[in-house]
Amino acid sequence: MKGHLQEIDELVDEWVPEPLAAPLTPREQADLAAIPVIIGPTGPKPKLASGKTVVNLATYNFTGLAGNETIKERVIDTVRKYGLGSCGPPGFYGTQDVHIQLEQDIADFLGTEASIIYAQAFSTISSVIPAFCKRGDIIVADRGVNFAIQKGLQISRCTIRWFDHNDMKSLEQVLQSTEKEWRKKKGPLTRRFIVTEGVFDHDGAMSDLPKLVELKLKYKYRLILDESVSFGSVGRTGRGLTELYNVPASQVDMLVGSLANGLTACGGFCAGSHIVVNHQRINGTAFVFSAAMPPSLAVAASEGINILRSTPSILSTLQDNVRAVRAVLDKVDCITIPSHPASPMIHLNVRLPSPTHLLPVASPSLASSSGKPSNPLSVHPRDPEVFDVELEERLLQDIVEEALVQGVMLTRSKRLRGQELTEVRPSIRLNLTAALTRKDCEKAAAVIKAAFIKVVSKRK
């Protein structure tokens, strides 16, 4: 026994742990240092630490509500009445009347029975999914879903089947094959969900909602739709995809959105039936175990909804700006835009003149197999897009820096490379805003175009 103890002591002495954190690589450090710091308020034309005032196409301010005077006034009133923090989780006296009001406002705005608010947008969907989807349940998800959804899927421990990014045909095939599989196994009836996004965070593509609803009804699935980007940015008054396609929001079982992106407040929400919402009040981890949203920010979101309701011109201005920018950038040789023409979030991929040199592996094998569906068990599609991440990221970073010199603030879409389930093509992400004039947008687009051309041609 004593010898055994000694042995353990020796093992303990011998063990050398890895360092807790490896230092960043010089490139990562440079990237971190290159992140612009805004001095004073953010908005369409913020001032940077360098003293320069720039046109901001990087941050989410679709509706231009950032810095809105009415919202500020209401927020100040609320701070004086409620203080700042809510000082408790919703279950323990943290639910204030303004939270209840906001939940009501969201539900009314979208036309659902009820809604529930979470304190951070990113944590909303990763909490909503595991609240409903348990081990043994089936989820059919898009291959291009955002990181927050990926984390929700991971936590849920469901059986996951993947369909090709934004491809309704592939979705139907997967639904059929899953159905077949289930019939063969003669398993019990389990909960089945389709999880996808309205406007995709990864590339700005837009889901075909009517088709989604048709398929979900046909195959008896429940639909979890993440409208983090599309809520407050598409549709006549910013209600999102349901408004754009004129689909009743009640057809979407769990409609998740962000109050931070669309309404420039903070937090996220999930709208749906009373049963769906009440279930989350006890089972939504990030709802139950977190302090409620600060009351003043709940009021900011409520006021934002009010403004959107009464001012449809905001969304039409935004669409004008989208068209103006697309008109300039669609025709540039060295840019590919995977985003939907109506999406105010525009992803710009760099298109290199001859991409073939990037493919050392002969492509015939790929070509021959294409046409066959991808394996729904694997998150990777059969014919993945081939690109050189490092090269493209470097070029895009050069473009970002070049545009900044010309007075336009852009950002690469920052991704946790290696942690995302699929490798996402590097892009620059423009977030247009209704707060800029058409002229400003055109000018900015011209700057972006010039920066792309300059950087790409320099490479040659």
Place this chain on the structure above:
Amino acid sequence: MAIKSASPTPSIFKKKSYPAMNTAASYLSAVSEADARARAHGGTPNSTPALSLSSSVTTSSEDTVLHEIFTTVHTEFGHCGNEDYRYTSHYNPAHPVKGVTEQDPPYYILLTTYISYILVIIFGHIRDFFGKRFKHSSYRHLLAHDGYAALNSDFDSFYTRRLKLRIDDCFSHPVTGVPGRTIVLLDRYSPNYNKTFLPTGTRTRAMNLSSYNYLGFAQGKGACTEAVVESVNRYGVSACGSRLEGGTLDLHMQAESLVARFIGMEDALISSMGFATNSTIIPALVSKGCLVISDELNHASIRFGVRLSGANVRVFKHNDMQALESLLREVISQGQPKTHRPWKKILLIVEGLYSMEGTLVALPQIIELKKKYKFYLFIDEAHSIGALGPHGRGVCDYYGINPRSVDILMGTFTKSFGAAGGYISGNKVLVDRLRVYGHTGPYAEAMSPPILTQIIASMASIMGITLPEKSSSSRSLIRNTEGPIPGVEYEQYPGKAPVSALPPWMLTPSTMVDGSEGLTRLRRLAFNTRYLNRGLRKLGFITYGHDDSPIVPLLLFNPGKMAVFSRLMRTRATPIVIVVVAYPATPLVTSRVRFCLSASHTKEDIDTLLAACDEIGDLLDLKQAAGERWPLHEIITRAVELVNMEEVP
């Protein structure tokens, strides 16, 4: 900041967004002059006058400004002028923190507790059985229909439907106004046995022992609120994006560097939600091949984060250092499962103060173990930061341990600072890595400007502020990147905040500058904490936790007593709101009431609470503890003595 005259209208700010740097400095000197003048007149004592007197303190016209800043609203932050009702929270090595001291109730209490659970469960199943057959409509969501599986299984939701529903009137009560010393309840009633609640339209102001408001910074008036209002005027309410994608404001940088200084670490990063601080950043710390050793009572956010990280997890008995050591020996000698390769790294995650138990982490022992077993230490200070220690810097401060001997200190701003969100602090290499590799940096919204301002203002008022002219010596405590040199740096921590660390437009009244406001808050909280803990024990209640824990759990055991206790408290002549918790947040038999104390409570508030507990405790047969008992009036009159005792016999 009644000194509004100095600040032009918001529209002017937009164009000329930065006033000269010396505005704050010159204001500060004006403030200290005015303060000196007031002292010379003998009008105001050294303590914060408005905390002690009624809100209508006014003297000569030029000083009015200052007094208005001190003014607190009695319902938000109780006035308490008696300097005896203060205590300093600190560790006494003569009485080391014990792991867990659980007292068992008499057997009949345990027996009846089990019986009542069994009864409720049997009734629930009977009702489910008949309900599903005869009342189809109300069970629709629990049954498969039209080819859809039930949204939630009746088994999973049984506890919620059949046990929690019975006492649902004690949860999620809507409130309004400041969650300070008192809180306003929006009265409601249920026409259908708690299925739904309808507002009655009336309101009740109740004494608040439920909110996490340790230092009483939940206020609609005062220096912090004025700073927040000013920040909304200047910045609006949003940073509009994630930190790495253009959502970084100067305020973020200022807040992060102040937080690092407050905690005594090299660097800190801020995340916009407390829960997400753990759930999105732990995955960047550990991964496959690493081991996380976790206290069994760790918060859900930690478990969420660890699950996402893919690391292995081992759990040890709550606060049991022997169990921890034997586990460490086992895991290090055994290595990874199956392969038996040595672990890449081992991360021990504990909380500073456990929110359900009121227990403190046994940090000195853990630091000893750390030296021997070379694990990394992560302390979640969600509840302890601000609430413990002579300077309010959390458990390290409480035990007098150099914070840099801990690898990662995490905490939230919700509880002590009246704000929202959380932070992670550590050395610069680590924090920079987390900025890039945490999920928060690229994906989650950055923290809003008003929240950042609340954090800066409340922290500065706890720290005190060094004015420019005398800053030369103490300013060297500013982030020292040369690496931890324990002896040298520790002398400088915990220091004041240099005025240059604050936004130049933030106005700082003299009580904030000298740190007296913050100190009063800390000392009032420490007094209230010890008084209630010891008072309840002297009354004969079974309580858990440490005497210096501002969370005081009082054990009820029988589930039925939870609702009765909560309702009796809420319907007293002076209504009191408290939180009751039971399974699954606690073990099945140990249902409890949780009191959350605050600096905003006065000694008389605690007296009222003790009287209420005394009465209800007799009614519900709760006084089951062994030990010497005092009658209520004796506790109230000998409060100061009780608090200052080394240890209660």
